[in-house]
Amino acid sequence: MGHGHGHGHGPGADRRHLSWALALLVVFMAVEVAAGVVANSIALISDAGHMLTDAASIVLALAAMSMAARPARGAYTFGFKRAEILSAAVNGLTFVILVAYFVYEGVRRLIDPPEVEGALVLGTALAGIAVNAGAAWLIARADRSSLNVEGAFQHILNDMYAFIATAVAGAVVWLTGWGRADAVAALVVAALMARSGYLLLRDAGRVLFEAAPAGVDPVEVGSALTAHADVTAVEDLHVWTVTSGFPALSAHVTVRPGGDCHRIRRELADLLHERFHIDHSTLQVDHVPGRSCRIAAG
Structure with missing residues (x-):
């Protein structure tokens, strides 16, 4: 029997990068929730909800890293290495739940659009792009071959795209007064989240159902x-x-x-x-x- 374990990179560095990204997101999320309520913007509130899942995904990733690092013993002959796969699957499921909510809310606001403060939406979204770009850069420095870290990265990346859509919507509302642009941006965010959720659940499912590794026939x-x-x-x-x-x-x-x-x-x-x-x-x-x-x- 030949055995070899090639798994394991720099867990200490990975935790540090994820922790800094988490701090960035939590601070800005509080600011965005306040701005979304003041501006009456579903796009901003949906982005804040997405950021909440970003933060949760990082917390989950950090917890999974700690579990995966525990040595194998007793009945757990592989240790808890699959904790990170469960973390990725949970991240994918949060996408599904959020997609359902934002599609519902976006359609409702398309039918009956409220008044939206376009300038405030635009300014907050531009700040969100910068914050998410910084968080994405930090997580990209971690080991993205880990599905656990990749799940957190996809959350952040999708949130950055969502802020771009929200910034466009804010500019449209501010310059033209077309309030439905805010709801359209929320639907765009939902579409991006649906794609990422599907990919995460697909990859996590392959591991949990013990399929052959991707690319290996x-x-x-x-x-x-x-x-x-x-x-x-x-x-x-x-x-x-x-x-x-x-x-x-x-x-x-x-x-x-x-x-x-x-x-x-x-x-x-x-x-x-x-x-x-x-x-x-x-x-x-x-x-x-x-x-x-x-x-x-x-």
């Missing part, structure tokens, strides 16, 4: 293993992802009579690493017609 992996000169068959092949950046594989390999099980196992493990970037592999290697060969941990 199990059929191709099996063909590559059986192409080895000494391998006669590969059975019970399973390829899955434990957590972001941690693909794993197990398989039963039979080799020709007289084949060196130890050498073949090492060569197959090297192939999996070099061609498919799979470092955690468990290979049961037997001789044909089933004479077992004991394999030491590599």
